[in-house]
Amino acid sequence: MMYSRVALLLALCFSFLATAQQKDYTQYVNPFIGTSNFGATHPGAIAPRGMASVSPFNVAGSQNALEKDSRWLSNPYVNENTFLTGFSHLNMSGVGCPDLGVILSMPTTGELKTEHLQYGTTYKNEEAKPGYYSVELDKYDVKTELTASTRVGVSRYSFPAGKANLLLNLGLGLTNEHGAMLKFNSPTEIEGYRMVGAFCYNNAESAYPVYFVARISEAPENFGIWDKPASYEGVEAQWMGYNGKTRLKEQFMREVVGDSIGAYVQYDFEKPTQVVMKIGVSYVSIANARENLDKEVGDATFDEVYQQTKNAWNDKLSVVEVEGDDADDKTIFYTGLYHTQIAPSILNDSNGEYPAMKTRATKKTDGTRYTVFSLWDTYRNYHQLMSLLYPQEQLDMVNSMLEIYDQNDWLPKWELNATETFTMVGDPAAVVLADTYQRGITGFDVEKAYAAMLKSADARENNPLRPGIAEYIDKGYVSVDSDVAGPVSTTQEYNIADFSIAQLAEALGKKEDAKRFTKRALSYKKLFNKTSGFLQPKMSDDTWYEPFDPLAGANFTENPGFIEGNAWQYLFMQPHDIKGMIKLMGGAKNFEAKLDALFAEDQFDMANEPDIAYPFLYNYLPGKSYKTREKVADLIDTYFTNNPAGLPGNEDTGTMSAWLIYAMMGFYPMTPGEATYTLSAPQFNKVTIHLNSDFYANDTLVIQNVSENPTKVSAGFSIGGKSIKKQAITHKEWVNAGEVIFE
Amino acid sequence: MMYSRVALLLALCFSFLATAQQKDYTQYVNPFIGTSNFGATHPGAIAPRGMASVSPFNVAGSQNALEKDSRWLSNPYVNENTFLTGFSHLNMSGVGCPDLGVILSMPTTGELKTEHLQYGTTYKNEEAKPGYYSVELDKYDVKTELTASTRVGVSRYSFPAGKANLLLNLGLGLTNEHGAMLKFNSPTEIEGYRMVGAFCYNNAESAYPVYFVARISEAPENFGIWDKPASYEGVEAQWMGYNGKTRLKEQFMREVVGDSIGAYVQYDFEKPTQVVMKIGVSYVSIANARENLDKEVGDATFDEVYQQTKNAWNDKLSVVEVEGDDADDKTIFYTGLYHTQIAPSILNDSNGEYPAMKTRATKKTDGTRYTVFSLWDTYRNYHQLMSLLYPQEQLDMVNSMLEIYDQNDWLPKWELNATETFTMVGDPAAVVLADTYQRGITGFDVEKAYAAMLKSADARENNPLRPGIAEYIDKGYVSVDSDVAGPVSTTQEYNIADFSIAQLAEALGKKEDAKRFTKRALSYKKLFNKTSGFLQPKMSDDTWYEPFDPLAGANFTENPGFIEGNAWQYLFMQPHDIKGMIKLMGGAKNFEAKLDALFAEDQFDMANEPDIAYPFLYNYLPGKSYKTREKVADLIDTYFTNNPAGLPGNEDTGTMSAWLIYAMMGFYPMTPGEATYTLSAPQFNKVTIHLNSDFYANDTLVIQNVSENPTKVSAGFSIGGKSIKKQAITHKEWVNAGEVIFE
Incomplete structure (x- = not known):
């Protein structure tokens, strides 16, 4: 004592x-x-x-x-x-x-x-x-x-x-x-x-x-x-x-x-x-x-x-310093940061012991065994933010995921306190592993990680992570009559996971796999009905499931194609093939019109994950990035307030707050599995990120917004005094930028 | 290992x-x-x-x-x-x-x-x-x-x-x-x-x-x-x-x-x-x-x-050796002895630890902490048998009862695994303590035991052992309207307990107490209705409870006066005042007639404790001891057989078997609380009891039955060659007898 x-x-x-x-x-x-x-x-x-x-x-x-x-x-x-x-x-x-x-x-x-x-x-x-x-x-x-x-x-x-x-x-x-x-x-x-x-x-x-x-x-x-x-x-x-x-x-x-x-x-x-x-x-x-x-x-x-x-x-909280006049903005921002530091939470005791998956036999870690992996939510932006702000934590999380794989034979889907809860769909762990590695956080057994990713991607039988995988491999999609929940959503999620595997395969020099998974990642197109302009549920005999209602599935009602969403909310969920889907939908103009319609017809749902990146898609349409900046600023104002009801809905273990933090800092990890950002506009005059020098060469990244109205910045920004035109930037460029000025 | x-x-x-x-x-x-x-x-x-x-x-x-x-x-x-x-x-x-x-x-x-x-x-x-x-x-x-x-x-x-x-x-x-x-x-x-x-x-x-x-x-x-x-x-x-x-x-x-x-x-x-x-x-x-x-x-x-x-x-089992020709008799006898060695059972662990009463905090004993004290049953004959055959066990049981008193503030009534189950009526622990001491097993704190006995005998309020005690002290009986279960039975049990206290008081030189409790022990007479010839339930205003049916209460049906029995079965339950009750009932002849009627009218219940000593009561009527010998032999033959149904009913933690063992050995502890036996007839040619030399001067007591038909012995027997006429003998005489011959 x-x-x-x-x-x-x-x-x-x-x-x-x-x-x-x-x-x-x-x-x-x-x-x-x-x-x-x-x-x-x-x-x-x-x-x-x-x-x-x-x-x-x-x-x-x-x-x-x-x-x-x-x-x-x-x-x-x-x-x-x-x-x-x-x-x-x-x-x-x-x-x-x-x-x-x-x-x-x-x-x-x-x-x-x-x-x-x-x-x-x-x-x-x-x-x-x-x-x-x-x-x-x-x-x-x-x-x-x-x-x-x-x-x-x-x-x-x-x-x-x-x-x-x-x-x-x-x-x-x-x-x-x-x-x-x-x-x-x-x-x-x-x-x-x-x-x-x-x-x-x-x-x-x-x-x-x-x-x-x-x-x-x-x-x-x-x-x-x-x-x-x-x-x-x-x-x-x-x-x-x-x-x-x-x-x-x-x-x-x-x-x-x-x-x-x-x-x-x-x-x-x-x-x-x-x-x-x-x-x-x-x-x-x-x-x-x-x-x-x-x-x-x-x-x-x-x-x-x-x-x-x-x-x-x-x-x-001091990892990011924000400067600006609006007290509520600071509260909203730091509360968001606070919320990202609740889950994943620590599972191991002070002596390092924690329960193994399934048997709960005692295991011991030298680092930190994290738990509460709500990966369907967090693969989209949360782990990217952790890689940037708290890379040691992100590394420990990845190692925790690999410990889960060691004990449970499968990567986690929605792990809670050493139990696999099998909640939601897709194969999100693959995305997190690939994304983390791509961001230069490589202090984990990447070959093991890659083997684990391949296992769930390729095991045709008794695959708890990827139900419907055999049909997906064979036909490119999961059918309605497969009895897999939300077969369209599931197909899209598998595409995203496969894209991530391809990225990691590329990085590891596994050319064949890279090619194979790059191809697999684009199979969503088989579910695109050019007549309706939507991804639609399909039967195993390659016919469309009837009837089709693009509104069915809103507000968590069940629908034959989608999980926690409808055809509108899932339409653009190909963050790894933005160019491809613009083309699929008939080019930039048609794409923009459809995206406008999503918002205009109130089909965009800020409260759930599938569509939360969509406001950033305007960045990929020539001359339309102002719409991203406007829309993002508008969504922040509308849904994130200094009130008990000041989140759009379920916080989802930091995912909503990660969206908010990125949005307020003026950039967003548009493509999970790829170490890039797309840019919008900082909501503060100045944002200083203290980078972890164990992982990054620079110890700070300063983002300044020198426009009079921070929410109305132009597309222009400069790094180290050098003006940059593009709306996307790699993680590496970003953490090495030193100072970024939005004008 | x-x-x-x-x-x-x-x-x-x-x-x-x-x-x-x-x-x-x-x-x-x-x-x-x-x-x-x-x-x-x-x-x-x-x-x-x-x-x-x-x-x-x-x-x-x-x-x-x-x-x-x-x-x-x-x-x-x-x-x-x-x-x-x-x-x-x-x-x-x-x-x-x-x-x-x-x-x-x-x-x-x-x-x-x-x-x-x-x-x-x-x-x-x-x-x-x-x-x-x-x-x-x-x-x-x-x-x-x-x-x-x-x-x-x-x-x-x-x-x-x-x-x-x-x-x-x-x-x-x-x-x-x-x-x-x-x-x-x-x-x-x-x-x-x-x-x-x-x-x-x-x-x-x-x-x-x-x-x-x-x-x-x-x-x-x-x-x-x-x-x-x-x-x-x-x-x-x-x-x-x-x-x-x-x-x-x-x-x-x-x-x-x-x-x-x-x-x-x-x-x-x-x-x-x-x-x-x-x-x-x-x-x-x-x-x-x-x-x-x-x-x-x-x-x-x-x-x-x-x-x-x-x-x-x-x-x-080798503590008693029996010799005779009937194999079933041996089986019945040794199975009885076996049954007396099941309960009370051992509560303490091999390291001496056991749970305290109420709190179950850990306690430790140097000897053995026994449990399963079904005292309403066992005070009548079981502990007397343990004192004779296994005196060290009996001493440990008494010490266990005093540990229970230390922890629970009250002596046990029906203790099970360190819980007081409050089962049955009366204050039987007092009888066991007094009886054990009277039999020369004195290696316990008798002053503490006496204090514990006095506490339950005299505490007028909040007395969990003796409900109705205030009325009992004031009026000599517990009334029907007191709401105490079985008020006549309870009064009789309190009389028996009070008699035991008186005996111990006498032994400890507490003359005043001896006098007081001797008097209290006879108050059952207030419940004797000379008109009906039965002990009857009474109201608190000293009037008889109506209606009265001496048969009510048989077969465990509820009745206003008695517990697990009727007025017939409780009538003679004054083992401590046999002479007094003979007188109360109009002398030996009337008493004998009533006792005969009990058996003739099938009111005697071999399967429950209140009346099991009654067959031995004929010994107290001049010239009638043959009826005890006949009745006891008959009851053994009828109720105790080498079959699954070979007990008259509930074994009652050794009480039925103790009755059987005594009956087959030819003597019985008629008066609980008093170190005496009344004699009947050994059912074997020879019984050798190996006495514990830590407690007794002789190491054996040999009982021989030299009559041709062991169940038909005369009243005569001799100790050490000296012919004895009386039908009662003290425990001390008995354990010092060396050899007893029934002729």
């Missing part, structure tokens, strides 16, 4: 020295952005990429506008809700499916109540900043403050005098999984675990435990475990006076398991008293949760932990 | 030396006796007073005559049942309420099935002897053999060639509690625990885990955990294709908790193969279960474990 205390103080000292002169960027972050309008972020306390986070939990109870058990709801907190039932210590932020949202603490006063609908309360005076959240609970007059280190959630409860309770509910949760264990080691230390999983209602057989050790600062007068068992339904129920009733197991010192259990400690305070609860978590074991707690927090105070985490946030 | 192996072999060697010349008494034990007719014993493998036992489990499934979920059933095995679903590793034997019957192993062949109704099977060729049971499973052609050490169950499965599975089901169980944890440490080691408790459908809040570590001799080809979760019932169930379905978690290496979970290992044998599974158990922790497994069994073979346990049984 002493050791960790000293270590922490030293860390704080160094951190102080390092940041003494540093600006406080956390002041520009508003964690409430994205907590409404299905942004699905939470405003709770979290350290950068933290395994633990502590979020207010206000989605249980029909008093609320949005309630977890009455609809598909993927977040522990909704800003417009009013009924709070605790503070969950493991949360995802900005995802589209419910999971985690477990290990809920809750302070109450007076008599002990263990049913959340009874002890829940309204609240006021919420405050949130990176690593900190506080709220006042109306019913109990208890101020609750939350902070967190990477693997430890810390909460501070300011109780009034009198009887008080602190609950730890392992029954309630956002996840649909149940089952937990609780054990008191002493009146002030509780250990246990909670089963979670079945993210997106998939792969329930992989449900897994998350472990914790909780320590409470004040010795209670009494403690115990409650257990509400399922009702027994046999003949014998008549003899069971206790059937289905909640049991209080006072001062019980052994394991209790159950679907609806919780721990409580009870106080009778003579005067107002603060109680601090520290909960270390782990996906490996209770022992590791305890080690995480001891190493990261030990006996540090709440304020010390918060300061440490605040410093960590400043380290992250 | 090596250490324990050596230790075991040494133990086997010494045991061999000690028993080389010894007769095999286990041949006279038939573990099937009591497995029908609600005897509630099981035929499984168990070491003397073993914590672990392995029993065939055939009470799940409507194919059976008696099925656990369709009625009150208190045993894992019923002889007339036909459908077996596994082998349970923790069992009670001979109790009247369901609990335990958990941690079920099951061998199957072919495809893996995890539902017990699907994988259950009929069976044949059962064999049982002390420490060993075997059976052949029809459906799978797998012979299963069971043995056990004190805390380890060992099973051996002889599989045919081909696909095979070994299951460990933690969902199924005799207990009505649910909830378990399972974790594979390797393909051949599984750890976990199972929640049990709520014995007799009482005190569910004390439900507790029992821990285990299982090791399997052969490395499997595959392994996993199945988990059948409860069905989700919310709106979201529509998205859960897996809702309520069993999940197979293949090669999963983390904890899984749930109400219906199990582990499986899978084989594909080239030739017939034996697999041995060893399961160590503990009520303290998984670590202790592992230590128990390592210390007691380690890498010993199945046969070595069985031999060790067989030797242990011979050590126990």
Whole structure:
């Protein structure tokens, strides 16, 4: 304990020295952005990429506008809700499916109540900043403050005098999984675990435990475990006076398991008293949760932990400095950057251990094993941004993906806490691997990566990553009658992945493969119906699926061709063959008209990934790049605001924010798998990117917008005083540019 | 491992030396006796007073005559049942309420099935002897053999060639509690625990885990955990294709908790193969279960474990040698002795640790902490028999009762695995403590024992042991309107307990208390209605409760005055005031007539405890002792046979067998709390009791019956050649007698 205390103080000292002169960027972050309008972020306390986070939990109870058990709801907190039932210590932020949202603490006063609908309360005076959240609970007059280190959630409860309770509910949760264990080691230390999983209602057989050790600062007068068992339904129920009733197991010192259990400690305070609860978590074991707690927090105070985490946030946020007059713009920008540092999150414990895929046997990493790979979202722009701003993290992510491949025999599709959730379509890992390598981040086993990519690209049978692959290889598309979800979308995604494989093959000197996959990447054309002007679902006999409605599939309704979108939204999703599709659609003029129509007819969906790059397509039409700059500026203004509803929709683990950050900095990675950018216009007068010198020759990239109205810059810009005409630039040119001036 | 192996072999060697010349008494034990007719014993493998036992489990499934979920059933095995679903590793034997019957192993062949109704099977060729049971499973052609050490169950499965599975089901169980944890440490080691408790459908809040570590001799080809979760019932169930379905978690290496979970290992044998599974158990922790497994069994073979346990049984059974011509008599006798060595069983682990009452915090004993104290049954004769035959065990039991008092603030009533189940009525611990001390077994803190006895006798408020105590103290009886169950029975039991307190008070020189409790012990008279000739329930205003039916309450039907019996069965239950009640009932002649009527009118119930001593009451009527001898011989012949139905009913943790052993040896401890015996007639030509020289001066007591027809001896007997006329004798005289001859 002493050791960790000293270590922490030293860390704080160094951190102080390092940041003494540093600006406080956390002041520009508003964690409430994205907590409404299905942004699905939470405003709770979290350290950068933290395994633990502590979020207010206000989605249980029909008093609320949005309630977890009455609809598909993927977040522990909704800003417009009013009924709070605790503070969950493991949360995802900005995802589209419910999971985690477990290990809920809750302070109450007076008599002990263990049913959340009874002890829940309204609240006021919420405050949130990176690593900190506080709220006042109306019913109990208890101020609750939350902070967190990477693997430890810390909460501070300011109780009034009198009887008080602190609950730890392992029954309630956002996840649909149940089952937990609780054990008191002493009146002030509780250990246990909670089963979670079945993210997106998939792969329930992989449900897994998350472990914790909780320590409470004040010795209670009494403690115990409650257990509400399922009702027994046999003949014998008549003899069971206790059937289905909640049991209080006072001062019980052994394991209790159950679907609806919780721990409580009870106080009778003579005067107002603060109680601090520290909960270390782990996906490996209770022992590791305890080690995480001891190493990261030990006996540090709440304020010390918060300061440490605040410093960590400043380290992250200061990678980009933006200058401009609009305070909200800064808030929107840094909140976006903040949101890119939530997921992927850290899976390994402080000792490097983490659970293997499938078996969950203990593995060890020397670096960082990341998790929460929502790759269908993030392959499009997020990892490109990480390569630029946080290349070491991106490298660790790629290595994590290869560890997943080692353990699971397949690259990840949508990996969560060492489970493959098989969510969404396509083969996005291939794109991320190729893209990262192309950007010069090569410190991984690229031959292994390439073999892994080939495996999913070529395995005709039992291929969990690429269902329909045999038909795709044979015919160039996946048919409606293949029973593969969204066969047009899937074909397009496979094209994009194949393009990436071709790029990496080229880079690795594998000419044959490069040729083969370059060809495969263009097969989307077989689904283009020149009559309708759309990519359309096709039957396996090469006839068009009827009827065809280009609007079908909007708003997440099912449709025979597309996943989470309609024919409009998927029409231009060939970022790797922009010239080809312009030609396919009848040339630049026709293409522009169709693109205009997409926006005019309100078919563009800023809230979902397939079409988010489309505003940048005007750059590829001669003389039309002003439309990109206008459209991008307009979309930022419309969808990204300093409000809880200030995201267009689901944050999608940093993808929406990555779009925003790029858009505000004035460039965008148009073609995943290719290390290039297309340019728009910086929304700030000046953007300074501090590059990581382990990966890049320059230590800064300065982007200046010297036009009077930053959103109305011309197409012109210069690098190092040299005027550049083209609208595209390579990653290498960019990071070596030093200074870029938009005029 | 090596250490324990050596230790075991040494133990086997010494045991061999000690028993080389010894007769095999286990041949006279038939573990099937009591497995029908609600005897509630099981035929499984168990070491003397073993914590672990392995029993065939055939009470799940409507194919059976008696099925656990369709009625009150208190045993894992019923002889007339036909459908077996596994082998349970923790069992009670001979109790009247369901609990335990958990941690079920099951061998199957072919495809893996995890539902017990699907994988259950009929069976044949059962064999049982002390420490060993075997059976052949029809459906799978797998012979299963069971043995056990004190805390380890060992099973051996002889599989045919081909696909095979070994299951460990933690969902199924005799207990009505649910909830378990399972974790594979390797393909051949599984750890976990199972929640049990709520014995007799009482005190569910004390439900507790029992821990285990299982090791399997052969490395499997595959392994996993199945988990059948409860069905989700919310709106979201529509998205859960897996809702309520069993999940197979293949090669999963983390904890899984749930109400219906199990582990499986899978084989594909080239030739017939034996697999041995060893399961160590503990009520303290998984670590202790592992230590128990390592210390007691380690890498010993199945046969070595069985031999060790067989030797242990011979050590126990050889304490009494009986000689006679009737083979069945010997079997009945030694099976009775065997049954007295099942419960109380050992609660502490091999390292001495055991869970405290209530909190289950870890405690440690230097001796043995016994559990399963069914004191309402056993105070009547069982502990008296233990004092005579196994005084060290009786002393440890008394010390265990005092540890329970230390931890729970009250002496036990019906203690089970460190929970107080609050079953039955009265204050039986007081009787056991006083009786043991009176028999010269004094190596316990008698002042503490006395204080504990006084506490329950005198605490007028919040007295969980003696409900209705205030009214009892004030009026001498508990009234019907007090809402105390069985107020007449309760009054009688309190009288018996008070008599015992008086005896101990006298022995300790506490004259005032002796006087006070002697007086209290006779208050039953207030409930005697001279008009009806019965003890009758009374209202608190001293009027008789109406209507009164002396037959009400037979066959466990409820009645306002009595517990598990009617006015007939409770009439003579004043073993401490035989003279007084003879007088109360109008003298010896009237008393005899009433006693005759009890038997003639078929009101005597050999299957339950209140009246089992009544046959010996004729000894107290001048010239009528022949009726005791006749009646006792008749009852033995009628109710105790070498058959599964060969117990009169519930074995009641040794009480029925203690009755039988005393009756067959020719004497009986008529008055609990008083160190005396009344005599009848030995059923054998010769009985040799080997007395424990740590407690008794003589090392043997030889009882000879020299009459031609042993069941028809006269009243005469002699000690050391000296003819004795009286029908009662003190314990001290008896153990010092050396040789007793019945003529």
